[in-house]
Amino acid sequence: MMVAALASMALAASTAKTSTSTASMPAVERIYVSSENVASEESMHGLYERWYALYRRDGDPSDKEKRFSIFKEEARAVYELNEGGAHVKHHLNLFADMTQDEYAKSFANCSPLEIRPDGNIKLNLHQPSQYYPDKLPLTVDWRTVDGVLTSVKRQGKCGSCWAIAAAEAMESIHFIKNNKRTNLSVQELVDCTPGNKGCNGGVAYKAFQYVIDKHGIHSSEQYPYVGNGSHCTTPSGPPVMSIKRYHYVRRRNEKMLMDAVSHAPVVVTLSGLNTTEFKRYSGGIFRGPCNNKGDHQALLVGYGTLPSDDANAPGVKYWVVKNSWGKSWGERGYMRIERGHEAYGGICNIMMWRAWYPIHPK
Structure with a gap:
């Protein structure tokens, strides 16, 4: 009953509410540049x-x-x-005194391609719901359901985007299944996940596998985030949650990805973020460009369509992505990115790679 109620709340969010939902979030100071600022x-x-x-x-x-x-x-x-x-x-965000190369090294390539292939795990494919493909809701936005999403995190110069996205996906499914909100230990995933490279990058599904193998993950209070790689330790106290398995969503299938995120947030991979346009993103629907350098993982939390001002033109379709660069970037830490372009893998290749989400035990 809890799952159905929360899912229906997310599905029922109107297009108008989605397009302005960040307005209800706490204010974050933004520093803009005026003519007086650049005068001398x-x-x-x-x-x-x-x-x-x-x-x-x-x-x-x-x-x-x-x-x-x-x-x-x-x-x-x-x-x-x-x-x-x-x-x-x-506006001027956290990258304002970094070179493009510094930004790219620490923030735009935290999920390198060479980490991704792994033939030693059993893969579970997302099974479509009764609403797929023609009865999917027009709008889904998990930001509108209180408790499902924890606050926007800031990875710092550690390439831990994959660990943050994995932790956030597990935090969300934990709340959806049990109505319990907790901040999970990103640092535990950074330090302890086999096959990943800690602050030098990784992939979320290996973090899910670690939690399955260890029968749980600890909270951020038990194992705090320090923003760099360290030795894997076992904190005092039992893990706060576990997962049963994880599923992937088939590549280049927009409606299947819509179906998956309508049930819970999903980890996606974005490619080619080493552009000034992505680095400076401050809001609106991002349409690119993205280049061919770097891979990044983030949490997909919804989708929608921005109404058109022209009766003869369709509205702009978009995804809603929760990033790990703090609230000063984008729309208070979130991004709307144009949806579509399925044959090419989507803007910034958002559908080029498999998306992943955890399954919580009953």
């Missing part, structure tokens, strides 16, 4: 100090002048982008 070196310094206090409080003072040079270029680029009539007003 002094005003740019003031902008940097304000940004630095939010994002680099533990930064290296000896590195600050170098970072300021990078920041100035980014601030001017963002200002010119907004002045050029961008449909979404961009």
Whole structure:
């Protein structure tokens, strides 16, 4: 009964509510760039100090002048982008004093392709529901169901996107099945999952397999996140939840992926995020570009269609993705990415690779 009730709440979310659902989330300070900010070196310094206090409080003072040079270029680029009539007003996020290469190394390639193949596990294919393919709801948004999603996490410079996405998928199914909300230990997955590379990348399904083999996973309170790889330890106290198995969703099948996420959030892989457009994403429906460099895993939490202003044109279809870069990026940590392009694997290859989700024991 609990599962059915929660699923119906997610399915019933209206298109209008989905397109504005982030408005009800807690406010996050956003730093925009004005003409006064870019008018002089002094005003740019003031902008940097304000940004630095939010994002680099533990930064290296000896590195600050170098970072300021990078920041100035980014601030001017963002200002010119907004002045050029961008449909979404961009702001300075956590990447504002990083080079593109630094961003790509730590954030845009945390699920390398060479980790993915594994012929030693039994794969369970997602079985479509009674609503597939023609009776799927127009809108699904798990953000509208209180308790299903924990707060947006920030991975830091550790390439732990795969572990965060896996933990969040298990957190969600734990709440959907048991009505219990808990923050699971991302650090345990980073340190202990065999076959992955910790902060150098991994894949979510191996994290699921680890939890099955160990008969559970601990909470973030028992095994806190430190943002770097360390030795695998066994914390005091029993695990807080376990999973029975995990399923995958067939590649390049949009309706099958819609069907899967209508029942619970799903881990997806995004490719080619090493672009300034993705790094600077501040809101709206992302249409690319993505390139051919890097792979990243995140949590798919819904889909919808933005109504069209033109009666003769269809609305824009989109996916809703929960990322692991903190609330300053995107739509308070989330992203809407254009849905469609199935034959090509979708925008940023969101359907190119198998999607994964855990099954909680009864």
